[in-house]
């Protein structure tokens with residue numbers, strides 16, 4: 416991956432963008448796309464847009480969601496400990512014994528999640544996974560008054576983990592889900608910006624509030640009103656020892672982006688992506704979405720009488736954990752596949768299922 420792109424990715428993955436407080440990541444994204452686009456814009460809830468070749472046809476929306484899962488301050492005890500609630504699909508089994516950062520008006524405040532020392536636990540009993548409401552943060556405050564000076568109810572919290580290289584092109588970070596999606600959407604602009612004869616209008620979008628119900632996607636699918644939407648998000652990599660491939664499919668890190676089939680995934684666009692991938696020698700994998708994609712595509716395709724959409728995934732291990740793992744080559748291929756699709760469409764082309 417070329418250096419400016421990698422630096423952009425790191426900045427996104429090290430930013431804090433818990434659902435409903437996505438502004439830090441949105442600012443990083445807008446700074447990167449501004450010189451690549453003809454114009455940028457934001458809307459009332461902080462969805463961000465970058466336009467290339469406006470007036471071109473068809474209008475293609477390439478999109479990801481900027482928000483990451485996290486936590487939110489719920490209660491501060493008399494002793495100054497902080498209880499919190501989850502934002503999005505968090506796993507309580509991972510919460511104890513971690514460093515976390517609370518985002519406050521005065522900047523980040525470090526805390527650690529307390530746990531009972533093994534010495535004080537009942538012997539001979541299997542330890543139970545904690546309930547989220549039983550977990551607490553220790554910020555080193557001496558009492559409630561001191562804690563309240565720093566932290567307010569509703570402040571968002573993330574794991575302290577950031578971007579690190581695991582080995583070669585395999586990297587780990589919290590919230591790859593889904594800052595990689597907005598990275599890919601931005602890279603499409605970089606890949607297409609010097610194309611002399613760009614046919615379609617490209618609208619790269621970084622949505623908000625996906626993790627709690629695809630809300631930004633519903634807003635932007637309606638307002639952008641594209642002819643087709645390519646939705647970049649993470650997909651489950653199943654190449655780890657504890658996953659049953661017969662149940663969850665066979666998706667490997669480093670084997671290319673994943674194209675979803677079923678539900679919102681428009682069959683004509685799916686076929687076209689497969690053709691483009693074959694033509695351009697971009698490796699792809701498939702996954703099944705029989706009841707929905709679980710991504711922004713589920714909200715976008717319902718807008719305006721039906722917007723042809725496809726969810727394209729980046730293989731991701733340990734989703735919704737502080738140590739998600741992805742392959743940089745897959746990420747480059749994801750952006751490439753979307754860009755090549757944009758170059759392949761014909762002026763005014765419409766996508767419709769033949770009945």
Ligand SMILES: [Zn+2]
Nearest residue numbers: 592593626735
């Ligand atoms: Zn997610």
